Amino acid sequence: MTRILIADDHDVVRSGVRTILEGHADWEVVGEARDGKEAVDLALLTRPDIVVLDYGLPLVNGVEVTRQIRGRVPGVEVLVFTMHDTDSLVRDVLEAGARGFLLKSDARQFLISAVESLEAHRPFFTGKVSEALLETYLSQESTNGSGLSSREKTVVQLIAEGKTNKQIANILSISTKTVETHRAMAMRKLNLDTTAALIRYAIRNKLVEA
Numbered sequence: 001m002t003r004i005l006i007a008d009d010h011d012v013v014r015s016g017v018r019t020i021l022e023g024h025a026d027w028e029v030v031g032e033a034r035d036g037k038e039a040v041d042l043a044l045l046t047r048p049d050i051v052v053l054d055y056g057l058p059l060v061n062g063v064e065v066t067r068q069i070r071g072r073v074p075g076v077e078v079l080v081f082t083m084h085d086t087d088s089l090v091r092d093v094l095e096a097g098a099r100g101f102l103l104k105s106d107a108r109q110f111l112i113s114a115v116e117s118l119e120a121h122r123p124f125f126t127g128k129v130s131e132a133l134l135e136t137y138l139s140q141e142s143t144n145g146s147g148l149s150s151r152e153k154t155v156v157q158l159i160a161e162g163k164t165n166k167q168i169a170n171i172l173s174i175s176t177k178t179v180e181t182h183r184a185m186a187m188r189k190l191n192l193d194t195t196a197a198l199i200r201y202a203i204r205n206k207l208v209e210a
Contacts, residue, residue, distance in 0.1 A: 002119050003030045005048040007039035007065065008081065009058055013104070017052055017081075020111050027115070036060025037171060043069045048076060050118050052111075053098075055082035055089065056209070058161070060171055063092045064154045070097035077118035081107070084206060092150045100124040148186055153207060155182040159195065160202035 004021055006029060008014045014032050021027050030046040033039035036057040043051060051069055055062035066078045079100035080093045090101060099121075102114045106126045117124035148156065151172075158168045165183070169176045183198075192198050202208045 002027050002050065002115075003046065003048045004028065004115065005031045005033065005039070005042055005046060005051045007033040007036070007042075007051060007057060007062075008054040009034050009056075010054075013054070017107065017111065020107070021052075021115065024112065024115075034058075036062070036065045039065050040068045040072075043073050043076065047073060050077045050079060050115055052079045052081050052115070055080050055084065055093070059158075061154055061157055061207075063096045063150045064172065066093060066096040066098045067150070077121065079114055079118055079124070086206075088147075092153065095150055102126055148189055152182050152186040152189070155179060156186050156198060156202050157207040159183065160199045160208045 004027055006014050006017050006021075008017070014034075018029050018032065021029055030048055031042040033042050037059045039051070039053065039057065040060065053062050053065060057065060060068075062080055062082070066080065069076055069078060077100065078093075078096075078098040079102055080098045081102050081104060082089070083104050085101070085103055093101060100114050100118050100123065102110055102124070103126055110124075110126055114124040114126075154172065155168060158171065163171070165176050165179045168179045172179070187193065187198060190198070190201055192201065199208075
């Protein structure tokens with residue numbers, strides 16, 4: 001029996017995904033999470049084989065959730081489930097350890113195939129993502145000096161959501177000083193000098209909903 005965890009902040013989406021997955025005789029949905037922190041906690045509690053994970057989760061975004069789950073639950077596969085398929089988003093989720101990427105608009109057609117692929121530990125991608133992009137990305141260095149790292153993006157997202165440095169430190173299980181370092185580095189890279197400008201950047205680049 002393949003154990004699956006669903007993480008999405010919309011009740012209707014979770015219900016629809018669950019209905020599709022539970023139609024498969026050999027699959028069991030072991031939990032549903034409404035935000036990123038709950039997704040990590042449930043993954044540690046239920047030890048799923050596959051996590052179907054919305055990129056735009058509250059509290060902790062899908063990239064950080066993927067990184068934490070992949071690092072703490074041996075053998076788990078992550079299918080990132082999103083409305084967006086920008087190249088930077090794809091790079092971030094691949095770097096974090098996801099091996100599946102599915103647009104929500106393609107769910108009815110491809111969700112079963114995506115889970116079957118991850119069940120067999122094979123990657124699955126739709127949308128703009130192609131084998132060529134994957135090969136190109138994996139052949140490059142994992143960091144880009146001119147852009148934000150995925151951890152810096154997570155910190156910027158949480159700042160834009162109104163979290164304090166102390167709250168961010170608790171959410172990400174890092175020190176307040178490390179949060180301050182990520183914040184300062186992000187602002188330096190982006191050539192920004194105010195929190196308001198950082199929030200505008202987060203909204204423009206879809207790190208948070210406007």
